[in-house]
Amino acid sequence: MIELRNITLKYGEREILKNVSLTIKDNTIKAILGPSGVGKSTILKLMLGLIKPNSGQVFVDGTDITSLKEPELYPIRRKMGMVFQGNALFDSMSISENLGFFLRENLKLPEAEVQERVAEQIKFSGLEGYEDQLPENLSGGMRKRVAIGRALIFKPHMILFDEPTAGLDPVSSKRILHLIRTLQQSSNLGAVIVTHIIDDVFSIADHAAVLYQGEIIFDDETEKLHQSEHPFIRSILSDKILEL
Numbered sequence: 001m002i003e004l005r006n007i008t009l010k011y012g013e014r015e016i017l018k019n020v021s022l023t024i025k026d027n028t029i030k031a032i033l034g035p036s037g038v039g040k041s042t043i044l045k046l047m048l049g050l051i052k053p054n055s056g057q058v059f060v061d062g063t064d065i066t067s068l069k070e071p072e073l074y075p076i077r078r079k080m081g082m083v084f085q086g087n088a089l090f091d092s093m094s095i096s097e098n099l100g101f102f103l104r105e106n107l108k109l110p111e112a113e114v115q116e117r118v119a120e121q122i123k124f125s126g127l128e129g130y131e132d133q134l135p136e137n138l139s140g141g142m143r144k145r146v147a148i149g150r151a152l153i154f155k156p157h158m159i160l161f162d163e164p165t166a167g168l169d170p171v172s173s174k175r176i177l178h179l180i181r182t183l184q185q186s187s188n189l190g191a192v193i194v195t196h197i198i199d200d201v202f203s204i205a206d207h208a209a210v211l212y213q214g215e216i217i218f219d220d221e222t223e224k225l226h227q228s229e230h231p232f233i234r235s236i237l238s239d240k241i242l243e244l
């Protein structure tokens, strides 16, 4: 479980998050919805301990990570798989090498186990036949599936997605959302999805939080968004546009 408790975060003088509290339970998919630049990626960075809040605390499975030093954060980060918006694949490595990289470099697992875990992810992500290709030879949707496979390879409890369908065509988007749902159900994973695409929230998230002008203005079951009377939520439900 991840909990943000009364988080305030500033970049310079600009207050990005104002007293934000959020909980992400295991075994559920929670979307964090908000317009571009509102601070969604910042929330993911806080969860990973990549940045520290000005005030408030972040708990991961009950441990307050805000006061932890960098080496103490490594085991915490390993509980969470991160899928970056741009995938962050290594361009000069094959798909198999990308998948196995952190197992070899960080965990120093025996080669046989690396190969076994890579093969498992290749199969799960539907990438059979592409093991030796470079990322540039794959479609956007396939690259996203490699990034998901790489995040899963540590067998995390929770997986964090930054705009998982941004830039993908509708068919690839649907496939990625289906993959996220399948892995959450088959592995009992918790998932956090930050997005500005409201249709994705309704198609996949059990719970949703809406971030607007630095504050959480909604945090409940996704379907309850329809009952919200907040003007911003009413406008995104009618226009489906999150730019302001």
Ligand SMILES: Nc1ncnc2c1ncn2[C@@H]1O[C@H](COP(=O)(O)OP(=O)(O)OP(=O)(O)O)[C@@H](O)[C@H]1O
Binding pocket: 011, 012, 016, 034, 035, 036, 037, 038, 039, 040, 041, 042, 043
């Ligand atoms: N290191 C930084 N220093 C200063 N400002 C930053 C920094 N990182 C992000 N910002 C600013 O903070 C705001 C929130 O950024 P963040 O990336 O969290 O937004 P976002 O909701 O994920 O938006 P997007 O979907 O466009 O990435 C933005 O205005 C951004 O320009």
